[in-house]
Amino acid sequence: MLKSKLKEALICFKNLRVTLPYPFQPAPPPEGYRGRVEVDVAKCIGCGACAMACPPRLINISDVDGRRVIDFRLGRCTYCARCADVCPVKAIVMSGEFELATDDKADLELTIELLMVKCEQCDRPFTTQRIRDKLICEVSKGLAIEAGDVKWLNLCPNCRVVVEVEKISGTGA
């Protein structure tokens, strides 16, 4: 009885204070920590991969007036980092920031607006300028053709089909 009490007292005296002086001194998270989502607006091309992957569906993508609006409502974020995993241009990274308590919802909201390209034939906006530019760059690299040859990238998917069908039927006739 007394022996176990002494043992318990010894443990307590050996570990006097173990709490960290956290709010007064910073407590940096370890490497690879998944904190607040940080979006590099300059890199985002507006492809929407993050919106597809996001489990709580907090990323909303809509096309309004020739602009693609990407809306992040980070209040619902579960910090799973799936968006960062799937982002093709690495525009999303998980920062080490974890002190996110706020009384203003707007602190956890982020909106990106990207200009869209209009289809050369039907004049409807169909993709963002950044995706088009990236495609022009990648396609000419991959197929070793001049950037000027990839005019169909300025057409919307519907008009592309129409143009291709016309081309095929035209050559067949």
Added chain:
Amino acid sequence: MQSWRIREPVMWLCEFITGNRKTYGMNLIGGVRRDITRKQSSKILEVVEKIEAQLNEVIHAVVDDTTLHLRLKNVGILSKENARQLCSVGPTARGSGVAVDCRINHPYAAYREVPPRLITMQDGDIWARTVVRLEETLESIKVVRRALDQMPAGEIMAEVREIPPWREGVAYVEAPRGECMHYVMTGPDNRPYRWRVRAPSYANLQAIPVMLRHNSIADAPIIIGSIDPCFSCTERFEVVDVKSQQVKVYTQQELLALSNKYKRCSKAN
């Protein structure tokens, strides 16, 4: 308090391996998202060794403490028959001598290769459940060591493209509190359509009325605490009008309205 101190390095370790203290986000359909590096595995062994020594220190001090014996023995007894009938799981059942453990009864993941030792106590009181938990912590440390030692190298993720909708899956795992069941139905767009969890606290809470019977009110908190309940895991409540015995079920809209009402009150203050 001392056990919280010993636990904290484990939380830091989880943060270091997975990227978060609690919501690990490690499992994905097809595999796991992060591999365990050599640096991480040596760190795990280092932390595990430290907590094993500290835990043994505490266990040796606590097991002979007669004050604790007086307080915890013969209090909140759950007999073996009752534990079976009420489908108790985890340490609650094992403290009453029921040998149930998913990791042993139907091994999943790698538990066939690194089986833990089943720990049971016959008394069914709070002390028995406490001892089961303490010994299981040491057993888990052994499992961690063996798993790290035997872990094969190779790919950690298989590529899964389309997930067919309207298929169902059920999985059981042994959580620290007992058997945890997850059911999922797949939906369109590679997303789950329905997901239902039966956390161990739900099964264990059914035994609480039996445990509380013939005990004093002062014993109630430690009896309830002895199943290590997670009330958010049980997640069900009924509103009963005592006079009319009518049960009211709240809809989502009603609950939202209630929470908005409360939010406005707190802002005004």
